[in-house]
Amino acid sequence: MLLLIAAVSFVPPVNRFVYAILKSIRRPAPRTLAMMTIGVAICSGLYLYFDAIYQKRSFQPKYHDEFSYMIQTRMVAQFRLWAPAHPLGEFFETFQVINTPVYASVYFPGAAMMYAPGVWLSFPPWVMPLVVSSLCVGMVFLIVARLIGGGAGLIAALMLLANPIFRLQSLMVLAQAPALLLMLIMIWAWLNWRQRHHMRWAAVIGIAAGWCAITRPLDALCVAITIGAAMLFALRDNDRSRVLRSLVVIVIAAAPFLILQLGFNRMAGRGLFKTPFARNIEETFPQTALGFRPFDPNIRPRSTLPQKQAHYDKIAVDAIKSHTVHEALFNWGDHRLRLAVVANAPTWLMIALMPAGLLGIFEDRRKLAVWLTLPLFVALYIFYPFYLAHYVIFAALPVILNILAGADVIARSWPRRRKILTTFFALALSGLSISEFAEFNRIVNDEWFDAPQLTRINQTLAALEHKPAVVLFRWSANAAGEFPNSEEEPVYNSDVVWPDQALVIRAHDLGEWRNGALYRYYAQRSPDRAIYLYDRGDDSIRYLGTARELAVPHTTGATRPAIMLPAR
Template identity: 25%
Template structure:
C-alpha cells in the first residue's frame, strides 16, 4: 500500500498497486535466486581469504568458525540456510500475533486512527520503548571500562577531539551571556586553541546551535554535559518512530526506532560532544513535521518543520541543507503547481482535520519564518565575533589558521596561495588535495561506513537494493527519504576528509537508513505472507539479530570484540591522554600554582592538542602553546609575573620548570 496517500480504514486508493500482487509473483522466486547468487559471489572471496589466513593445520570448519569477520561471516552462514527457508513451508498460526498484534502494527491501523482522531496507545508505548532503549544504550556505552588499572569508564573521561573542546568553549561562553571573550592583551597567540578563533576576540569557530544545546548541561559540570547528547539520541529516536509511523505504520516506526536505538555508531556519538546529536534533534523534528504537513496541510506542521530545520542549520548548516534539499524541491514543485493551476490539486484533508487545507504559499511561509529568524540571528552572531554579519567565524578561522582545509576541489593548491603567519602548519598539512579520484574514494568510504555503523553493511545493503526494486513502481513519499541520503552524500563530495570513522560528515543519514530498512522489511514480509514462505520471516529476523549481536557483544572464539567495543577503545585512547595531563596538573605536588604550562606538542600526533583553557583565561593553571623560536621564557615570565612557568614536552613526557635562567627538569 502506498503510504503517501491518505487512505480510510474502509477502502484503498483505486490506483494503488501492492508490491505482492499475484500477477507479479512469478518474478519473486527469480529475484530471490538473484539475490542469493549475488550475495554468494560477494561474500565467498572474503570468507575464503579469511579461512586460508588461519593456521592450515586446523580442520577447515575450525578455521571457518575461528575469528569470524563480523561484517561477512554470520551473513554467509545465513545465506547457506536460505534455500532451506525458501523451500520448507511449515504452517504457523499464532492467533494473538495475527489477530491482535499485527493489525495494530499495520499502516491501515494508523490511517484508521488518523481518520477517527483516536489516541493510539500502542504507538505511545512503542515510541517510549525505543526512546528508553536509546537512552540505555548511551549510558551503557559510557559505562564501558577503558582502563582496568584505574577502573575508568568511558564516561569518566574528558572529551577526545579538538572539536569537542571548542563546543565546550562555546557553551561556557554562552553561559556568561557573551558570544566571545577578549584575547589575552599581551600574549594572545600563546593561547591559540584548536577550532577557537583568537583574533582580538576568542570564540568557537563553530555555529551556535551546539553551544546552545550544551550550555544547560555544561552548567551542571562533568559528566552531566554528556546527558544532553544522551537526551538528544532519545529525542531523535522518538521522532524517527513517529516518522516511520507516518509513512508505514506502527511496525515500521518501531523497527526504524529499534535500529537507531541499538546502532553502535549512534551510541558512540552520543558520548562525543560533537554537533551531530543536536543536529539530529532538529532534523528528526523537521522530517516528521514535514511528512505530516504533506498529509494534513496544516500550518502548525509547517512551522514545526521550519523550527526543526532552523535549529539543525544553526548546528551544521551544510548537513541541514543536504538533508532537506529533496523536501525543498518537493515544496518548490508544489508552489509551481499551485501557481499554474490557481488552486491546490493535492489530496483532500483527512477526516479528522476540521480546518481546510492551507495553500502552498502559506505552508512555505510557515517554513520560511523560523528559517528567516535563524538566519537573522546568525547574522548578528557573526557580526558580534568577526565584525561582519556576512563573515562566519568558521570561514575566518579556515582562512587564517587552516587554509588548506578549505571546502572544494584542489583545496591544498588553493590554500597554499593564501598561507599567512598564523597557519597551524602541522595540522594544516594534514589536508590532502581533493581530486576526483579522492572524492570518489571518500564517497565509497562514507557510504560503506554509514551502513556499517548504523546496522551493518549486508543488512542495509540488502535493504537498499530491495527498496530500489520494490519502490520503483510507486510515487511514494519514501523516495524523499532515499533522496535525502543521496543529497547528504552529494553536498559533502567537495571536502577532502572522509570523516571520523569515515562517516561523520554523513552521520545524519543513519536514521534515514533505518527507515529504509524498516520499509524494505515491511515490503518483504507482505510478499512472503502472500506466497507462503514463513521461514523467510525468521531468516530476515535472524539477520537483524545477528547484526545487533555482532555490533554490541563479543562471543569468543567466534568474534572477540564487538564493533562498539572496538570503537570505544579507539576513542578512549585520546580521552586517556587528556585525562592523564589533567590528572598531572591537578595532583602533581611540584607544580606551584598559579602556573602557566607551555605545551610542546608531539609533531607526530596532529590530533591531540592540549592547549585548552576556560574562556576567561582565569584558571589557576593556564596552558599555552610553546613556540621555541618565538617565546622567550624570560619575556613570558615578565608578562605572567604572578605565575610560575613550566614546559611540558609531550613526546618525551617530561615536565620542566623555568628557574629564571634555564629549564630545570622536575
C-alpha cells in the first residue's frame, strides 16, 4: 500500500490537488474550525456506534469497574455520593464497592459526574461514554489543528479512531474517556489563555483540572504539572500580575471539586485525606498502593469472599512481585514507555516518524508542553504496580502529535519536494489508520472479554417467573473442579442506587444459617419477594420460596424443600 501511495504522490496533478486542499484548511477561520470540530465529533460518534454494531459488540457492562461506576452515576444523578449502609451489607459485598460505614463506589466521582446526564435522560449505560469519546476525538482534532494545521487535525482524529483501546472504551462506563476529555479541555484552554491571559480561560483550566483531579488524579497530575510549569514560565513576561491572578483563579475554580472529594473521603474513606480508593486497596488489593515493597504472601485481602481471594491471586500477586525498583530503573522503557507508545500508534510503521517529530516538538513550546505529558505519564505510573493497556489511552494526544510533527518536519525540510512529501504522509497516515478499522481488517476485534456466564445470568434473571425477587449466588466449582471466572461478578445492583430498590436483588449465598437473616429481613419488608438460589458451578437456579415462607423455618427450625428450575 505504501509503495502505491508513494507512486501516486509523485503524480503532479495528485500532489498539487492534495497539497492545495491541505493548505486551504491549514489555518481555518475560528468559525470554520468550530464547525469542523463539531462535524468531526458527530462523525466520530456515528462511526464508533456503527462500528460496534458491525463488530457485534454486546453493549452490556461486564467489568467490575463498570458496575461500580454505574452505581455511583445513579447516586450522582440524585446529587449524592453515597447511600446508607445496608443492614445486611455482607450479602452485597462486591468488587470496587464499599458497604460500611456507607454504601458507595470506591472510585473518584468525576467520571460519574460526567455520566449523570445519561441517567436523567434514561439513556442506556453505553450512551454517555460514546458521547464523551466522540468529544475526545473532536478535541484532539481541534488541538492538533491549532498546533500543526487542519489537515493534521483530521488525520489525528483518524488515528485516534484507529486505536482499538479507544474504540473498546467508547462504550464502557469507565473513567479513562472522561479523564482524557478533561485533559484535552485543559490543554485547549491553556492554548487560548497563553495568547492574552484572559481570566475566563484560566477559570476553564481550573474547572477542568479540578474535575480531572477527582476523576483520575495521577492522570490529572501529568497535565497539571506541564501546564503549571508553562504558566510559571510565563512569569518572565512583563504581565506578571495578570499571570499570578490567573493562577489564583485556577486554584479557586478547582477548589470546589477538591472540597467535594474531601467530603467523600470523610464519609467513605474513613479519613479526610484517605480516599475510598485507597481504603479499597488496603482491604481488597493490599500491597498495590503507590510505591515499591517486597511481596509478602501472608498479607491477603480482608474479605472472606472466595472470589475476592481468587481475584487477588489472579491479577495482583504477579503485578506486586514484578513491581520492583530494579524493574522501574531498567525496564521502564521496554515495558511502560513502549506500551504507551505502541498502544497509541495505529501501526508500528508510524513510530518511525517519532524521532524526527522531536525536532518539531522542541521548536514550539506549545507542542513541548503537550508532549511532556507522555514522559510524565510513564514516570508517575512507574510507582503503581498495575499498568494496564487501557490506562495508556491518556497518552494518545502526545503520541499522535509526535508522529504528525515528524511528518510535518520532514515535509518542511525539503521545500522543493514539500508537495510530494506532504501528499505522501497525508495519504499514508490516513491509509494506515483506516487499515486498522474493523471494516477493512478482518483480524480486528475490539471485544476483549466475552463474560459468557454473566450473559447467561442476565438472561436467566430477566426471565424469572416470580418477581420481585432476591437471587442468591453461590460460588462453587463445576463438574471439572473449576471455579467461576473471578472477573465475572454478578452481585451488583447497578440499576438502582440501593439494593432494596431493585426488582431483582442480587446477593451472595452465605450458607443456609446466615441466609436466615436475609430471609427474616425481607419477610418484614417485602414478604412476598421470591428467593432464588443460583449455583455458579453448574448454572442452575432454584426457586426456594417467598421471604415469608423461608423466614418461618428459620424461626421454628423446620426445613422446606427447594424447587429446581432450569437456567435459561
